[in-house]
Amino acid sequence: MxxxxxxxxxxxSKKSARYAIATAVVLLISHLAVAFLLRITPTGVYFRTADQIALAGLGVLMASLALLLTRxxxxxxxxxxxxxxxxxxxxxxxxxxxxxxxxxxxxxxxxxxxxxxxxxxxxxxxxxxxxxxxxxxxxxxxxxxxxxxxx
Structure with missing residues (x-):
């Protein structure tokens, strides 16, 4: 057996899982987009590659935490x-x-x-x-x- x-x-749960997945996708995409645009857009502050990686990593972490709600x-x-x-x-x-x-x-x-x-x-x-x-x-x-x- x-x-x-x-x-x-x-x-x-059906709805909560859908909401969690949608939230994770939004968090990940938004963090990756901001991380990508961080060095392109002139903001008066000098951002390094490490800052971009950290922001992308933060997006991955937050998306992972949101996905815990699917468990x-x-x-x-x-x-x-x-x-x-x-x-x-x-x-x-x-x-x-x-x-x-x-x-x-x-x-x-x-x-x-x-x-x-x-x-x-x-x-x-x-x-x-x-x-x-x-x-x-x-x-x-x-x-x-x-x-x-x-x-």
Whole structure:
């Protein structure tokens, strides 16, 4: 069995990923254009090649940071719920999962765990509308299947 076959559901945000990619492209192009034009346009200040490289590098760094927003995902399967946000991923076993909630006014969903704690799920976002609703419904049907088997 492959690593991907163990998950019944994988969800990523659609709109946020598109916005992040568009932002990264704009940041990169604008920094590269300014870096290129830095020595051509007379500004009264003498810029060197190192300044151009630094500005281009800054654009690459900022675009890379923007692309981190494409990472969030949630995967659901027999082993539990794997939530990956921007920097970290956590596997929550079914015996700890107490549901998926989407509080009113919240930006994204959350997996409820014992002791009134929760783990934010940046992959299911309110701005995704029908995609988010479908993801919550799919999660809840799989939760019945797997969490019910744990009881």
């Amino acid at each position: 492959s690593a991907e076959a163990q998950w019944d559901l994988e969800v990523r 969030p995902r949630i995967r659901v399967g027999p082993a539990g719920v794997a939530v990956r946000n921007i920097l970290s991923e956590r596997l929550i076993e079914w015996d700890l999962v107490q549901g998926l909630s989407f509080p009113e006014g919240a930006i994204w969903a959350r997996v409820d765990i014992p002791d009134d704690e929760f783990i934010s799920v940046m992959a299911i976002q309110a701005n995704d509308n029908d995609h988010a609703v479908a993801a919550v419904r799919a999660f809840r049907s799989l939760e019945k299947k797997y969490a019910g088997a744990q009881s």
